[in-house]
Amino acid sequence: MTRKKILFTDWRDIQCGAVAWLTAEGDHYRVSTPPEPQVPMRAEPRLVPRGIRLQAQPAHKAGKMESYGGWGRVIFDGEQHRTWYIEVNGVSMLGSGSVAHTDTITSVAICGIKSRDGYQWSEPTRSEINVPGQRGFDGMTFFIDPHAPESQRYKFIYCAQFEKDMFQSHLTEYFNRQPRHRDDRISGERRFGMFAAVSPDGVNWTALPEPFMLHPSDTDTTVLWNETLERYVMYTRMMRNGRRWIGRAEAEHFMHWTPVVPIIWPRLDDPPDYDFYLNGYSPYPELPEYQLMIPMLYHRYTERSEVRLYSSEDGIAWNQIPGGPILTPGELGEWDCEFICTGKDLQPFGTDKVAIPYSGTIYPHKFPRWSPVFAAAGMGWACWQKDRLCAVTTDNEGEFWTIPILPSGRQIRLNFRAPMAGNIGVGIEGVAGRSASDCDPLTGDWSDRVVTWNSESDINVPEGKPIVLHVKLRAAELFSVAFE
Structure with a gap:
């Protein structure tokens, strides 16, 4: 080749x-x-x-976004940055995370925003979806599916809990699996499904009626079509021994997935209070054979975080690139001084840089989340000179x-x-x-x-x-x- x-x-x-x-x-x-x-x-x-030797290169912070209403993923599509997120009851904050578990749901909508420069964002498009019996939305992501019919070219993925009498055949199959292929967070009382909505244009969305798998993928999910494998691939959170790991599943047909298996977990030379909190999967722009993860590691003792760089040739076997963290919280008093989260994707940024979105805040991760704590969170860009990761x-x-x-x-x-x-x-x-x-x-x-x-x-x-x-x-x- x-x-x-x-x-x-x-x-x-x-x-x-x-x-x-x-x-x-x-x-x-x-x-x-x-x-x-x-x-x-x-x-x-x-x-x-x-x-x-190989040496990962630290990112350079390139400023904070303005008027950004989305979550962690941004893609570069048609010479502009785009993202989608869920609004519950007209509030984006209810669409993911710890505050998403509201029992009173009057509306659920998928919203889309876009930006030419990555800083100033458009007013959102909104498309309500019909999702009866679902609540506790989390783990959202999206992708453009080159393998799907045009009516389903855009896919929005999310995790949600569902009511007790729903999807019984899915639950029966799940509980019949070997224990290593189940997640302890799913039980008869706690039922988590991975759901999808589809769109021909990224504006008008239709929710699929059944989950495509059962899995509690909170916070960070990646789904893509892998041209080499001719399979859908998912990277997601899983829990082992009370710690967050990164797991992987794949599917020949979108509605039928393999069990999630672990691929990255805290190393034995890491402190025992570390979690792999976010996977941050991202192929390198225009060179998809170079598959990268930019995972965030959570430090439980300080409730702070760091970001590392991983690479893989096949998307299954992964190695950490030496060199230590590539992104850390800012200096005391800066908007991202206590806790940061990696976003994705890695994408062109101007003429000579590549960048990822990331979020930050002045509060530790599990600090009680009053309204001012939520308001303190922001999104920015972390960049590298082109090809210099x-x-x-x-x-x-x-x-x-x-x-x-x-x-x-x-x-x-x-x-x-x-x-x-x-x-x-x-x-x-x-x-x-x-x-x-x-x-x-x-x-x-x-x-x-x-x-x-x-x-x-x-x-x-x-x-x-x-x-x-x-x-x-x-x-x-x-x-x-x-x-x-």
Whole structure:
């Protein structure tokens, strides 16, 4: 497959290499059936990376939104930012969270707002939906479904409790599952379903009459259609041992889902009072093969929070990217000084940045929620320079070789940072005149620097032939490699 760009959010594009065992004459003996008799051998590393590490990059806060009435998710659709949320009895605050459990419901509506700049938001559209017997709305999300008929292109997802005599067949099937596929928060008295509403245009909505699964997905849910798997995928909250974890489910058909299984939970080197509170799933804009999570971790002892960066190649196996938190509460007195929550999606922000929405407040998370406490919460943006969420870096010297790559162009462009005493050299393995030693020095802070060898920028490789890049770093950070 032709590649336009490489991001360094994991090791997928970097070879692990091997050691070759050579005789004094330079003959290479493999591990099986070497010739007799045994002779002295020396080790020669080949394409083995050394001296490098991955480093998550901290976000930069880019200001607070104005007149924002939604919750945590914003998407970038048609050159504008869009979001949807639930209003109960004409109040958006009753549409999610701790105050959503009101027994007197006179109306439920899905509202949509949009913004050109991400700060000033439009007046909402409102579409009432018919949801008899439901209450306690929470865990809302939405997505544009490329696999659905046009009448259901937009999907709004939410969790709600339902009345005792409803959906008995769903409950029977759920309680017949193995215990590992059930959530202790669901019982005969506490019945949680995941529901959906659909729309052809994101303005006029119709609620589907039955839950598509039973699960108590409060606070943060992600649902999407995965083109590679040809499945719907959900990331959601689950509880184990009294702690919040991140779980995953999938479905070939939207109304029939697998059980939720855990994929991310507090590590054993995390303090024992930490929860994975929000998943913050977001593929990288225009490069969906780089799947990211930007989860919020809740610190119970201080009722504060932090945000980390996770990556995955398949959306199932996840790793935390080293480097510590990428977003933390603000300084004392700032609007987000006590507690922050990550939003999603990661999206273009201006011409040279990517950003996620996030919320913040001056109060600890479980502080009693009087009206002024709710009013203190706000939404802002956390951003990175384009492609700079993660770097492959070294403090001294390091090098690596990429897997074979079929480039989409004849020039190589780097997004990197190196001080005057640092340097990056890029070579093309096995191509004369294109070694890392032939590379003209690459220093400074560049988002789109063309690689040259003795002032020539063409890769000097026949069209359609894969290349292996040899990258040498000295006190440098490399964020991405592009081919044009």
